[in-house]
Amino acid sequence: MAFMMNNVSYSIRQGGQYMPILKNINLSAAAGEFVSIIGKSGTGKSTLLKLACGLEKPDEGEITIQNEPSVPGAAGYMPQKDLLLPWRTVMDNLLLSPEVQKKKKEKRKEAEALLERVGLSAYEKAYPHELSGGMRQRIAFLRTLLTGKEVLFLDEPFGALDAMTKKDMHQWMAALWRELDKTIVLVTHDLHESVFLSDRIIVLHPSGETEEITVPLPRPRETFLTPEITELINTLESSIRHESYQSIS
């Protein structure tokens, strides 16, 4: 397994009390798989990703990336905001992770090739504030790729984009992922996004239970709402709602 979470629990201290955020979570992603995690807000999706990257330590349980315990630097992480450093050019932003790994020289060619591949070569020397939101998000994804890690964790990367740009980004990412052979774990609350991109969708309930839905659609997928996609979205929605009704009653 490229990524595995075994019985992971996590709580935060709030005013002297421990608030459980995640309870006994079991998850996994196979090599080359695209997995989405969806759930209502407040179910701890972002926390789950931080744990997965080793940014936070779980209270209990075990997290592995390629069968090694997860530590910071073991996987690529793309946060919600693009977090491009505003004083660095696009190229220097891409080379941030290689700089930390002391591989700047070797990786420059790779960064140039990636920019070329996604048609953004002209922006190599541009500063982030000179780019559109969609472009910044693309650069942020390329930066995540340039960590050189096999497993990438994406935390709602398209959440702040407008609907049309978001759709473009979905196609862009689907195409790129198919060429790259990376394992991607995506956290989102956009049901259509999860259906369009994933092999498998994990619904995270507030109770901590998880439900799995496989997406059997062939790729490349239709960007319009076909009956199959609509049905999957409906299934997901009722799964999320059903659980939350239960927790209210």
Add this chain to the structure above:
Amino acid sequence: MNRIKAFLKDYYLFLMAAILLLGAWEWLVDSGRLPSFILPSPYGILLSLFENKDILLLHTWATFKETVLGFVIAAVAGVSLAVAMFFFKSVQRTVYPAVLISQTIPIIALSPIFVLWFGYSIWSKVAVTVLIAFFPIVVSTYDGLNHHDRDYVDLLRSMGARRWHIFKKVQLPMSLPSFFSGIKLAAVFSVVGATIGEWLGASEGLGYYSRRMSGSLNAEGVFSAIFLLSLLGMCFFGAAALAEKRMFSWKEIRKDVQHEKMDKTQ
């Protein structure tokens, strides 16, 4: 040409007000409504400046040296202390209150001690300057370092970055805006510090000169020293602002590199 236009656009109101004020001032004195030993006329000050230009240049140079020396020492010490406080909480807990308390002591009261220690040499003036410029630099640098965005730190950590990398690549650059606010303040305060130092014991410098002129009831002389001191302060501020602008040149809107803001790719 465009620069001059932009400058005039920003400052024309100020310039007009200044000219009006100087005109009124000149008229008040020339018409005999105010005796020139109380308030000398702008023209009189200019004349005095010109007549004593050689000696004034010497005094300006002395004050300039004290200011620069004091400012540089304050900047190096202040930034080092701020960085040390940022890295080691124990240093912060020990030193920060002391730095704050040191500001409550009137510098004027301390200066005789400096004269005692350093005599009438340049160092008594430099010491006052350092003391005045040190505080804004420490506080602004330390605040700037603490006001970084946690998300960026997490991003760097996720790449496996160590503390030094995070400091160098995120926290230090993000502290610069605050750092420069402190530097600009300190640049102006340094001139004040050097002047105070000179009042309390000196044989050269504009502060010393203004005191001597005041002793001999030469109002023109006092005002020309004040004029030069304020000019010196403006120059230092301008230099700091220029350095800041250089540092943030990436923010400028570049006309030669027009990037398409729309998503046209694919």
